[in-house]
Amino acid sequence: MDLLLNLAVNGLATGMLIFLLAAGLTLIFGLMDVLNFAHGGLFAWGAFSGVWVYDLSGSFWLAIIGAILTGLLLGLITEYLIIRPVYGNHVQQILITLGLMMVLSELIKVVFGPDQKAATPPAWLDGSLIVGDVILIKYRLFIILVGFLIYGVTYYILKNTRIGLIVRAGVMNKEMVQSLGINIRMVFMLVFMAGSAMAALGGVLMAPYSGVIYAEMGLEYAILAFIVVVIGGMGNFTGSLFAAILVGLSQAFMAYYFPALSLAVNMLLMAIVLIFRPQGLFGLKVSKN
Amino acid sequence: MKKQKWQNSTFIYIGFIVVLAMIPFINDSRSLLFLIMQIFIFGIFAMSYDLLLGFTGIVSFGHAMYFGVGAYSVAVMMDSNEATVMYLILGLSAAVVIASVVSFVAGILTLRLKSHFYAMLTLALAGLFLVAAEKWRSVTAGSDGFIIMIPDILRDHSTMYLLCLSVLALLFFGLRRLTQSPLGKVLIAIRENEQRTESLGYKVVHYKVIASVISGIVASIAGGLYVLTLRFVDTSVFATDVTLDALLMTIIGGVGTLVGPIIGAALIEIAHHWLSDLSDVHWIFERWIILFGTIYILAVIFFPKGIVGTLAEKLGKRRKQRKKEAEQSKKIAS
């Protein structure tokens, strides 16, 4: 029981980290029809910049703010310099964002040094919580909490604010949104920045969770995020939450029972979805209107 | 008329190949021959990538897995049996079979969907292959890798060099023939406009899967040759860097040209060689991906046709211009 619960908490925490990465991917894809292969690079940059701030200031909150600012800034630069010139051309988008991914990963080694770095949770999140006879690691619970919080806030914004409605309307019909007097390019940029910030937040939260960070982690997590986006349905925000939890849990349980197979199982899940429901498990039928 | 033109360029290529074939007899410096062999091998690899990206418009981010499959098939086959030509051929056949199965499955799963899916799936699949190679230590020896023996006949550098050159030449002419065949015309039509091709009655998915499979097979042959020249294999053959190399070579050299990727391979390999020498001077040269990545990004935006494509376009324009001028002067004269 203890073990199962711990594995579940583990899986949920991993799932939430992947969700933070996948949510941005899926939103950007849904609205802009751009699949950003550099998204994992923003995740790694969030981790490194956050840990750097944490080492300097000793404040966990400052580290989070630092990572989010890094994400916003990199998102702004990326959208403006890299994505804008290739709107509407899928092949070019895919090619250019992978190039950016490589550059971002290598730049980490230049800026923060080529070695992996250790990271620890702040004192108030260190250790475990004992409920009855169950021991739960505090930091993992914290990640789960933050994950649901981000989901809730984003969901609220999409559902109830005018900017959220504009984003959803933009997913359905960009031209009409423009014809109603809205600068869709500006909306694109905001969504891209928000998505990048989410990825960076995922990165900095991931650092104390795994204990070490390294430049290649961006690509590793990006692969999981792609699996999640496919399973959840490209462009489906809520779908990506469920799919991330699914992948996180399968990752955690497989890593414990059949460690060699954990990536393979997730790949298999994705392959099954691709065969039978390419619009994703949670995707609705694509409607024209 | 058309045939004549086709033959002209063939003669030029054959001339080049003859010149390249003479190099080992002029200068048999080991490091020079080795460098040129790497160019040949990555030229083959990049050509296979070009068939997908340049001719069919498919983006694969997992091309390293075919390369790695080729490398390990040959290495494991010769390591666990004997280092004879027969086992080399058996190893290569195994490589071709595995690569066709993998590329077929990846193609069937995603090529009917938007281009993002193939890119994502191949990226993930390649990740899976890398993890598998690292975990399955009893066969692959993990990231430590292992040294392999090669058939005696190939121990001579010049022979190995000529083998690589002939495989390159064979595959180059084969792929060129393919791209000029009716099948190749359909592939190009798919790249230009998928819906129109579909509405003309072609089963687009079938053609894309065929391109995926041929490309996978050719890439695995490159991987097989690679371990032969290195006489060593480790999991780095599955690394994303390998895919990135193919991308760089194809984009910088020129997509959809077949020659472009070979030129791209030469540039990148020479630059690799040169920059790794420089890394003793300053560590920043170890981070060569930043430089190449930036060039690559700029190339995608500003020169999406690469060196060969851009040159061909310029020449074509000039030729057109000249034609126009000639016509105009004729008009004026009359």
Place this chain on the structure above:
Amino acid sequence: MKTLLELTAIQTYIDQYHILQNVSFEVPRGEVTVLLGRNGAGKTTTLRTIMGLNPAAKGNVLFKDQEITTLKPYEIAKRGIGYVPEDQGIFGDLTVGENMRVAMQKEDEATQERLEWILDLFPDLKKFWKRPGGQLSGGQKQMLAIARAYMNETELLLIDEPSKGLAPIIVEKVMESIEQMKEKTTIILVEQNFMMASQIGDRFYILDDGRTVHRGEMEELRVNEQLRKKYLGIA
């Protein structure tokens, strides 16, 4: 300032196709101007060019005596032009109310007044305020699209074939509402249904092969059978 919108020698390309070759017309304030012509004559493209969705390669578009030819669609919309596309462009997953909210740039009193006025004109929208746009009937969608386009301090409304695919009785209703909107805003109407167009139009332009080939008062077209035959194929 009687002329609200003026197009001069407009040429528009879509990809390599030369769709509009020479379109010129004037739209007087407060009137309904109807664009007529066969399928493929360039009527929809003309509206899209005014809106900036297919910008003109040559020629000028003047709105309120200001050049808007090269502005972005959203800038054009902000100047006071509303667009109702042929397919209505309803955001299917958003409710009627949310569709309206996307269009409301300001939350001031004037906007509120506009909203009340338009909901009085289309009481159905009030009734189905919380229903997803995708579940509305064809006529209701048309009404929502018109109402939505009207929200932005709109002085000129571009409506593309509002009668298309609607039952005659609904067409009647939509047309009545458009007539009532005349008192609030100038309208350019693209319409194949000549009967309907002649009921509410004040003046007309005929487009053929991407050119404006004829202009006149609506009355003229009603009596001139030959003209109708020549350009519209109807007697």
